[in-house]
Structure formats: structure tokens, C-alpha cells
Amino acid sequence: MxxxxxxxxxxxCIALVGGIVVxxxxxxxxxxxxxxxxxxxxxxxxxxxxxxQIDQSLKDRTxxxxxxxxxxxxxxDPNATFAGKQEAARFLWIxxxxxxxxxxxxxxxxxxxxxxxRYALERNTDPAAGRxxxxxxxxxxxxxxxxxxxxxxxxxxxEAVSALRSLTSSADPVTSEAAITALGKIGTESxxxxxxxxxxxxxxxxxxxxxxxxHLADSGKKAEAFRVLEGLAGESxxxxxxxxxxxxxxxxxxxxxxxxxLSFLTSSDPYLQEVAAEMYDLMRDPxxxxxxxxxWSGLQAPTQxxxxxxxxxxxxxxxxxxxxxxxxxxxxxxxxxxxxxAGRIGGAKAATRxxxxxxxxxxxxxNTAREGLINMPGAEAEQTILRIARNGQPDERATLMGVLxxxxxxxxxxxxxxxxxxxxxxxxxxxIRALGRVGGPNEHVILxxxxxxxxxxxIRDAAKDAVVAIGQxxxxxxxxxxxxxxxxxxASSSGKAALLPVLAEIGGDRALExxxxxxxxxxxxVKQTAVRVLADTWGDTRPLPTLLAIAKSDPDKTLRIQALxxxxxxxxxxxxxxxxxxxADIAQALAVAERSEEKKQALSVLRDARxxxxxxxxxxxxxxxxxxxxxxxxxxxxxxxxxxxNRDLPAVKGEATTAALDKIIRLTxxxxxxxxxxxxx
Numbered sequence: 001m002x003x004x005x006x007x008x009x010x011x012x013c014i015a016l017v018g019g020i021v022v023x024x025x026x027x028x029x030x031x032x033x034x035x036x037x038x039x040x041x042x043x044x045x046x047x048x049x050x051x052x053q054i055d056q057s058l059k060d061r062t063x064x065x066x067x068x069x070x071x072x073x074x075x076x077d078p079n080a081t082f083a084g085k086q087e088a089a090r091f092l093w094i095x096x097x098x099x100x101x102x103x104x105x106x107x108x109x110x111x112x113x114x115x116x117x118r119y120a121l122e123r124n125t126d127p128a129a130g131r132x133x134x135x136x137x138x139x140x141x142x143x144x145x146x147x148x149x150x151x152x153x154x155x156x157x158x159e160a161v162s163a164l165r166s167l168t169s170s171a172d173p174v175t176s177e178a179a180i181t182a183l184g185k186i187g188t189e190s191x192x193x194x195x196x197x198x199x200x201x202x203x204x205x206x207x208x209x210x211x212x213x214x215h216l217a218d219s220g221k222k223a224e225a226f227r228v229l230e231g232l233a234g235e236s237x238x239x240x241x242x243x244x245x246x247x248x249x250x251x252x253x254x255x256x257x258x259x260x261x262l263s264f265l266t267s268s269d270p271y272l273q274e275v276a277a278e279m280y281d282l283m284r285d286p287x288x289x290x291x292x293x294x295x296w297s298g299l300q301a302p303t304q305x306x307x308x309x310x311x312x313x314x315x316x317x318x319x320x321x322x323x324x325x326x327x328x329x330x331x332x333x334x335x336x337x338x339x340x341x342a343g344r345i346g347g348a349k350a351a352t353r354x355x356x357x358x359x360x361x362x363x364x365x366x367n368t369a370r371e372g373l374i375n376m377p378g379a380e381a382e383q384t385i386l387r388i389a390r391n392g393q394p395d396e397r398a399t400l401m402g403v404l405x406x407x408x409x410x411x412x413x414x415x416x417x418x419x420x421x422x423x424x425x426x427x428x429x430x431x432i433r434a435l436g437r438v439g440g441p442n443e444h445v446i447l448x449x450x451x452x453x454x455x456x457x458x459i460r461d462a463a464k465d466a467v468v469a470i471g472q473x474x475x476x477x478x479x480x481x482x483x484x485x486x487x488x489x490x491a492s493s494s495g496k497a498a499l500l501p502v503l504a505e506i507g508g509d510r511a512l513e514x515x516x517x518x519x520x521x522x523x524x525x526v527k528q529t530a531v532r533v534l535a536d537t538w539g540d541t542r543p544l545p546t547l548l549a550i551a552k553s554d555p556d557k558t559l560r561i562q563a564l565x566x567x568x569x570x571x572x573x574x575x576x577x578x579x580x581x582x583x584a585d586i587a588q589a590l591a592v593a594e595r596s597e598e599k600k601q602a603l604s605v606l607r608d609a610r611x612x613x614x615x616x617x618x619x620x621x622x623x624x625x626x627x628x629x630x631x632x633x634x635x636x637x638x639x640x641x642x643x644x645x646n647r648d649l650p651a652v653k654g655e656a657t658t659a660a661l662d663k664i665i666r667l668t669x670x671x672x673x674x675x676x677x678x679x680x681x
Contacts, residue, residue, distance in 0.1 A: 033070040036087060037080040047087050054095060064095050072100045075107065082112065089116040096124040105132035114144045122151035130157045137163050146178045153182025161186060165194040168205075177204045184208025187215030192228065206232055206241035210248055217252045226254045233260055243275040250279045258288040266295055270302060277306035281314055289318055296322045301329075305337040312341035315377075320345050327353055336368050343372020351376060351384040355392075358399050370399075374406040382407070389415055397427040405434035413438065417446065429462045436466030444470040445483045451502070452487055452495035460498055468505045477508030485514055497529040504533035512538075516546050531559050535566020541574050544585065551592045564589060564598050572605040579611040587617055596626045603627065603634045610649055612656040614638055619660035622667065632673050635660045639680045651680075 032053070035046035050067070057063035074080050074088040085107075092100050101124065107117035118136075121129040134157070136148050149167065152160040160182070167179035181204060183191040192212045198205040209232055217225035229252075232245035246264055249257040261283065264276035280292050289311070296304060308326060311319035323346050326338025339357065342350035354376070357369035373385065385407070389400035401419060404412040416438075419431035432450070435443050444467060451463040471480035484502050491499060500518060503511035515538075518530035531550060534543045547570070550563035571577070571585045586602050586609070593599045603621060606614050615638050621631035639657050642649040651657075657680075664677040 033074060036074050036084045037077055039084040039087060040081055041083045050087075050091060054091065065097070065099065068092065068095055068097060068100050071095075072103045075100075075103045085113060086116050089113075089120045092120040093123045096120055096126075096129070098126040098128040100124075101126065101128040101132050104129075105136065108132070108136040108148065109140060109144070111144060114140075115147055118148055118151045122154055130155060130159060133157070134160050134163060137167075146175055149175070149178040149182050153178075153185035156186050158186055158188045158190065161188065161190045161194060164191075165197075168194065168198060180204045180208050184211035187212040189216070189224070192216075200236045201238060203238055203240060206237055207244065210241070210244050213245075214248055214252070217248075222252065222254075225252065226256065229254070230256060230260070239269055239271050243272060246272075246275065246279065250282050258283060258291065261288075262291050262295065265292065265303065265307070266298065270300060273299065273303035274306045277303055277310055280307060281310045284314065284316075286318070289316060293319055293322060297325075301331045301334045305334055308337050308341050312344040315345055317345055317347070320347060320350070324350060324353065327357070332364070335365065339365060339368045339372055343369075343376050346372075346376070346381075347378055348380040348384040351381050352388070355385075355388060355396055355399065358403075359395055370403065373400075373403045382409075386411060386415060389419070394424050394426050397424070398430040401427060401430035401434045405437045408438055413443075417443065420447075420450065425456060425458060429458055432459065432462040432466050436462075436469040439466065439470045441470075441474070444474075444480075448483050448487050448499070448502075451498050452491045464498065464502055467502050471502070471506040477506055478510050480506050481508050481511045485510055488514065493523050493525045496523070496526045500526070500529045501533045501537065504537040507539060512542055516543070519546060519550060528559065531563055531566075535562050535569065538566075538570070541570045541577070544570060548588060548592065551589075557594075561595065561598065564593060565601060568598070568601050568605050572608065575608075579609040580613060582606075582609040583611060583613040583617055586614075590617070590621070596624075599624075599627055600630045603630045607634055607637050610638060610652050612652060612654050615652055615654075615656045615660050619656070619663055622660075622663060628667070629670070629673075632664045632668055632670075632677075635664060636673065636676050636680065639677075 032046040032049035036050065039046055050071075053067055054064070057067060071088040071091050075085050075092075080088075089104070089107075092104065096104075101121065104117045104121050104124075107113040108121075110117070118133065121133055130152075133148055133152050133155070137145065137152070137160070140148060149164065152164065164179045164182050164186075168176055168183070170176045170179065180195065180198065180202070183194055184207065192209065195205050195209045195212065200206075209228055213225040213228040213232075216222075216228070226249065229245045229248045233242050233249065235242075237245070242264075246257075246260055249260060254260075257279075261276045261279045264272045267273060267276075277292075280289065283289075292307060293311070296307060299307065304322075304326065308319065308322060312323060319341065323338050323341035326334050327342055329335045329338060339354065342354060346353070351373065354369040354373050357365050358373065359366075361369055376382075376385070385400060385403065388396055389404060390397070392400070397419065401416060404416055416431045416434050419427050420435060422428050422431075432447065435447060439447065447463050447467045447470070451460060451467060454460050454463065467484070471477075471484075474480040481503055484499050484506070488496055488499055496518070500515060503515055515530050515534055518526050519534065521527050521530075531547075534547060544567055547563040547567040551560050551567060554560050554563065568586075568589055571582060571589070574582075577585075583606070586606050589602045590599055593602065599621065603618060606618055615635055618631050618634040618638065621627045622635075624631075635657075638652045639661060641651045661677040661681050665674050665681075668674050668677070
């Protein structure tokens with residue numbers, strides 16, 4: 001019995017050990033750090049799992065150190081994938097300490113992994129990371145070394161200044177520029193000393209010194225920063241550096257900034273002049289502003305434009321006199337800048353000048369002046385514009401009506417209505433047009449009454465357009481047509497004839513009912529107008545039965561023709577009408593048509609019905625000698641594939657098309673038509 005028990009015990013032990021091994025293997029398989037070693041940019045699961053672990057451990061330093069150790073293991077594993085090491089290094093950007101520095105340092109000389117390693121070290125605040133980067137600076141070259149230089153600069157590593165200084169004279173210009181730029185990022189006085197040793201004409205060095213100066217100023221060493229910037233603003237440096245130095249003096253609020261800006265403004269360098277002009281957007285104290293304004297007349301035109309634009313955009317009232325002066329310039333660009341500035345800051349004095357330019361200036365000046373009047377701020381300017389709009393000369397008043405429409409206010413609206421009712425036709429017409437742009441329901445009713453009562457054709461046309469514009473803005477066509485319909489019963493024949501086109505343009509069910517009834521009236525003027533607007537203006541196909549009935553039987557031949565042409569217009573423009581229905585409607589039009597002109601119009605509309613019935617109808621018209629050419633062309637158009645409005649239209653095939661093509665071949669006297677028909681058969 002004992003051997004049996006021993007065997008059982010042995011087997012149990014083997015099972016237990018095997019279970020432990022399997023469990024360990026399963027644990028490794030589930031470990032995201034192990035999975036990261038084989039990561040290949042496909043399954044993001046291990047990366048996501050590690051990120052979650054880090055997020056959950058941000059307040060647990062011990063847990064973070066354990067995660068860092070595991071990430072360090074991924075980087076140290078020679079069999080780990082590049083993708084896995086890349087992600088491990090990225091995590092070390094966030095949680096890296098001195099523990100991971102040695103492993104990352106070893107990777108700095110690996111051309112493939114150097115970048116991800118230095119990124120991690122660059123963001124690691126431990127001094128060991130800086131030491132590792134500085135050591136690698138002496139053991140690398142080319143792109144790898146340039147990357148490390150950049151990282152030292154981004155770390156602001158003051159201990160790297162000495163090593164970087166030696167690289168500023170590198171034979172490789174990219175390495176030299178990288179070292180100079182890094183010194184500027186570090187921004188210490190030691191870095192500044194190194195930069196000062198470089199030639200004054202070196203743009204990269206100049207920019208690095210400016211960056212250093214700003215860093216010094218931000219750290220409280222403004223006196224030293226200002227000395228650096230003032231030196232860089234001197235004539236021995238390139239204009240680009242001088243300009244950036246001036247900007248630094250202004251933004252850091254140096255006491256010398258105003259004087260240096262004025263010296264740049266009055267210099268002989270156009271670039272520096274314009275840069276200085278831009279600085280006055282940042283220096284707004286009255287004394288500095290007045291200095292610039294006093295210097296304005298002696299500046300070149302581009303600098304005058306730049307300075308005037310800056311002062312006007314900051315709404316500086318003291319610059320109004322130079323804006324008014326610029327309006328009289330012979331230089332078109334300066335004159336335009338003056339007009340714009342006068343609109344912003346000129347006030348009441350500028351209003352009269354801009355009104356005159358709106359009337360008598362050239363095209364560009366006229367538009368700029370009008371825009372200036374529209375946007376001119378201030379109660380005084382508003383009162384000046386209103387006063388001239390009410391009491392000025394007729395051409396001034398007419399011009400200002402459109403301006404008032406763009407400066408909406410209760411007073412402006414009242415004045416527009418007052419002018420619209422006035423006896424001076426030109427301002428009245430412009431006021432009515434302006435009301436069309438800004439009027440609401442109340443003005444709608446007033447303009448309808450004016451439309452009915454006026455004897456002036458020009459005012460009637462303006463009122464009609466205004467009533468339509470307001471009505472269409474209302475959105476509800478039936479509501480917009482109500483006041484028009486209400487005015488019809490009491491209107492004279494000419495008044496009704498003026499109102500009916502308005503109904504046609506506004507549209508709606510009530511409008512259509514009224515227009516349809518008007519086609520049956522005994523009042524000739526009203527009837528003619530109703531037929532005309534249904535035929536020429538109405539937008540959908542609902543009037544087709546009315547127009548066809550008039551085309552068939554009205555005693556007036558002119559109305560019959562007009563109605564039929566309108567009928568065909570509506571059929572032709574309805575792209576949603578089924579082809580068979582369109583053919584049937586056209587067939588009715590052809591049966592009614594008395595003249596070749598309308599029959600040819602019908603054939604033209606028939607081209608949009610790509611169906612065998614259309615081919616049959618077109619072929620039938622070839623029996624009429626006056627229509628043969630147009631009918632044959634219609635058949636040929638339908639028989640071939642076409643492209644219209646970016647759509648491919650298929651050819652109409654079948655027995656009807658073949659018969660029609662045979663008919664063309666047999667009867668045509670046009671060789672081109674015959675050739676086309678033969679090709680399409």
C-alpha cells in the first residue's frame with residue numbers, strides 16, 4: 001500500500017508544479033508589458049492597458065516606479081519591437097526618473113532609437129537625464145547630434161553652454177545653427193556671452209540673443225535684457241534683427257521703446273519704418289501717439305498708410321486730422337487708407353467729405369467712402385448723416401438713402417418713409433429701394449398703398465420691387481400676399497395692373513386664385529397683366545390649365561400666343577415632371593399652336609423628354625416643311641446619348657427611333673443630318 005500512496009503523492013506534486021508553470025505562463029501572456037515587446041502598431045490593447053495603469057497610479061509613487069521598471073525592461077530587451085520600444089519611451093516621457101536614464105542613454109547612439117530616447121530624456125527633469133544628453137553630445141554626430149542639441153536647448157540646460165559654444169563654430173552649418181538656437185533657448189547670461197562672440201551679421205545668433213534677452217526680462221533682469229535689445233537694434237545688425245529687437249523693447253515696455261520706435265519710423269529704411277508704425281498699436285499713451293502723428297507728414301506713403309491704419313484700427317481720435325489729409329492724396333493707396341480711417345475716426349467732419357466722395361469719387365474711392373459712411377461710429381456723425389439725408393441736395397439725399405438702410409435705427413427708418421413720400425423723385429426712389437432692404441410688415445402695407453396710388457412709373461417700379469422683397473422675406477407667401485389682395489378691390493385698373501405682378505412674384509395659393517380670376521375679367525388692362533405675369537413670372541406648373549385654355553380659345557390672338565409661350569416655359573422648366581406627362585402637355589401645345597414659332601419652342605422643350613413617345617411626336621412634326629429641320633434635330637438629339645447639367649442622358653432606342661431616323665435619311669436635304677442619322681441607326 002505504501003508504494004501506491006507514494007506514487008499518488010508524486011503525481012499530485014507534478015500536477016501542482018505544472019499548474020504553477022501554466023499559471024505563470026498565462027500571467028506573462030496577460031501582462032501588457034510582455035505584450036508591448038511584440039507590439040507592431042496593430043492591436044493597441046497593451047498600450048491602452050499600460051496607460052490605464054499609469055492613470056490609476058499617478059498618486060502612488062511606488063506603483064509608478066514599478067511601471068517605470070517594467071518599461072525599462074521593454075527598452076532593454078533586444079528582442080522587443082521598435083514599435084514597442086517607441087511606446088515604452090513615450091510613457092517614460094511622462095513618468096521617467098533617474099531609474100530609466102541609463103537604459104535610455106544607451107539608446108542615444110542608436111540611429112533608429114535615438115530620437116525616442118532623447119525625447120524621453122528631454123522631458124525627464126532629473127539631473128541625470130541632462131548629464132546623459134551632455135555625454136552623448138560628444139559621442140554622436142550628424143542628425144543624431146543635432147537632435148541632442150535641440151533637446152538640451154529645450155531642457156534649458158545651463159550646464160550644456162560650454163559644450164554648445166564649441167559647436168557654434170562647427171563646419172556643418174546645420175549643427176552650428178542648432179547650437180546657436182539652443183543657446184538662445186537656454187537664455188542664461190553665460191549663453192548670452194557665447195552668443196555675443198558671434199558675428200553681428202549672423203541672423204540666427206541675433207534671434208537667439210533676442211530670445212535670451214526676453215528670457216532675462218521674464219526672469220526679472222530687465223536692465224540687462226534692455227541693454228541687449230538696444231544693442232541689437234543698432235545699425236550694425238541686419239534689419240530683420242533690428243526690427244525684432246525693437247518689438248522686444250516695446251513688448252517688454254522699455255523706457256527707451258518710444259524713442260527708438262520714433263527713430264525707426266523716421267529712418268531711411270522702408271522695412272523698419274513699417275515695423276515701427278505697427279508698434280504704435282502697442283504704445284497708446286498720448287505723448288507717444290502725438291509724436292507719431294507729428295512725424296506722419298514727413299513719412300513715405302507706405303509708412304503713412306501703415307501708421308494711419310494702426311491708429312485708425314485702434315480708434316485713435318487724435319489721428320482724425322491726418323486721415324482727412326490723406327483723403328486728398330494723389331497716391332491711390334494712401335487716399336484709400338485715408339478714406340477708411342476717416343470712416344473709423346473722422347467723426348462729423350469726415351461725414352461730409354465721404355458723402356462728397358460717394359457722389360463724385362472714382363469707382364474704388366466711391367465704394368470705400370460709402371462703406372466708411374455705413375460703419376462710421378458716434379452720435380455726432382449719425383446726426384450729420386441724418387441732417388444731410390433730410391436737408392441736403394437731391395443727389396446727396398438720394399445717395400444717403402442706401403447708407404441709412406445699412407445703418408438701421410428708428411430715426412433712419414422714419415426718415416426713409418418720409419423721403420419715400422416726398423415730392424423729390426430721385427431721393428424718393430432710392431428711399432423706396434432702401435425700404436425694400438430693411439422694411440417689415442408695416443412698411444410693406446405703406447409701400448403697397450404707394451404702388452397703387454403713384455402716377456410715377458419710376459416710383460411704381462421701385463415700390464413693386466420693394467414690396468416683393470419684403471414679402472419674400474416674410475417666409476409665409478400667403479401671409480405676404482394678404483395686404484396685396486386687400487388692396488385690389490379698391491384699386492383702379494392701373495393700380496390692379498401694378499399689384500398683380502407683385503402677387504406673381506410672391507406666389508402662394510391665394511395669389512394664384514386671384515391671378516386666375518383676373519384672366520377672366522372684362523377689364524382689358526387687368527386681364528392682359530394677369531396673363532402676362534402667369535406666362536412670364538409664375539414659378540410652378542399650377543397655371544398650366546388656365547394658360548392652355550387661354551391659348552385655345554381667347555379672342556385676343558396676342559394673349560393666345562403669350563399664354564402658349566408661358567405654358568411651354570412652365571412645362572420646360574419643371575425638371576420633376578415625368579417624361580410621359582411632359583410629352584402629353586407638349587402634344588396639346590402643338591395642337592393649339594397657330595404659328596411656327598411656338599411649334600419650334602415646343603420641339604425645343606420636347607428634347608428634355610427622353611422617351612419613345614417624344615421621338616414619335618417629333619417625327620410627326622417632320623411632315624410640316626416649316627418644322628422639318630427643327631423636328632429632325634430633336635429626333636437626332638433624343639436618339640443619341642447626351643450630357644447635361646453634369647448628368648449623362650441615355651439615348652432613346654427602339655423601333656420608333658429607328659423609324660424616325662429612317663425618315664430623316666429619306667427626306668432630309670441636309671447631308672449633316674443624314675450622316676448623323678446613319679451613325680445613330
